[in-house]
Amino acid sequence: MSLNRLISELEKHQHAPTELWDPPYCGEIPIHIAANGDWFYQGSQIKRQALVKLFASVLVVEEGDYFLVTPAEKVKITVEDTPFVVVDWEQREEDGEQLLLLTTNIGDTLVLSSEHPLTMKEGIPYIVMQRGLTARVHRNVFYQWVSHAESRTVDGQEQWYLSSAGETFVLGNVK
Incomplete structure (x- = not known):
């Protein structure tokens, strides 16, 4: 397997096509990503890995701010260091x-x-x-x-x- 093919295979299906969406900004929601990579909603840790992966698949960064983007809305979240x-x-x-x-x-x-x-x-x-x-x-x-x-x-x-x-x-x- 070539290097380019390996890289392509590894990156498949890890992110939604957010670059194709232009939803309206709908404000902030109380989702926070801690420095250790744990995700929280209203102060409680999100323990379901599938839910974290779903949120991560629609995560974008714009000018240092982080957003969850769907075709219908764009909401800001906080990130302590990196997601x-x-x-x-x-x-x-x-x-x-x-x-x-x-x-x-x-x-x-x-x-x-x-x-x-x-x-x-x-x-x-x-x-x-x-x-x-x-x-x-x-x-x-x-x-x-x-x-x-x-x-x-x-x-x-x-x-x-x-x-x-x-x-x-x-x-x-x-x-």
Whole structure:
């Protein structure tokens, strides 16, 4: 299976076609996504994973604000940090190329790649997902990456990095 086909298969059916809808804004609703990826409605945790996945499938971000969008309405929700968390990963080789497959807290899988790159903000690792959404990398996953990372020297500074899908992603400097 080619890399492009694998990525395409992983991303199928994970998001509704919200870009095709232009519903009216209907205000805010008391849905909140905590920094650990837990979803809450009126202060109570939503424990049904299927319901969380349904909400996530219609989640969009516009200018830093998060909305749930359906063909009939668009409602604003609050997000503490990012809506998703990378909770697991797996190394795989496809067509002689090393891939890191990432799994989020809602079960979405994506490949660490130029399409879904690693970014660092204030020392915290994030993955850019589709439609401008992001996932924070869980601390346990990050520590596993550090133990798996290779080092190299760039401009006199030793760095840890990962390779996936033909790209190199810097985890940080070796102190």
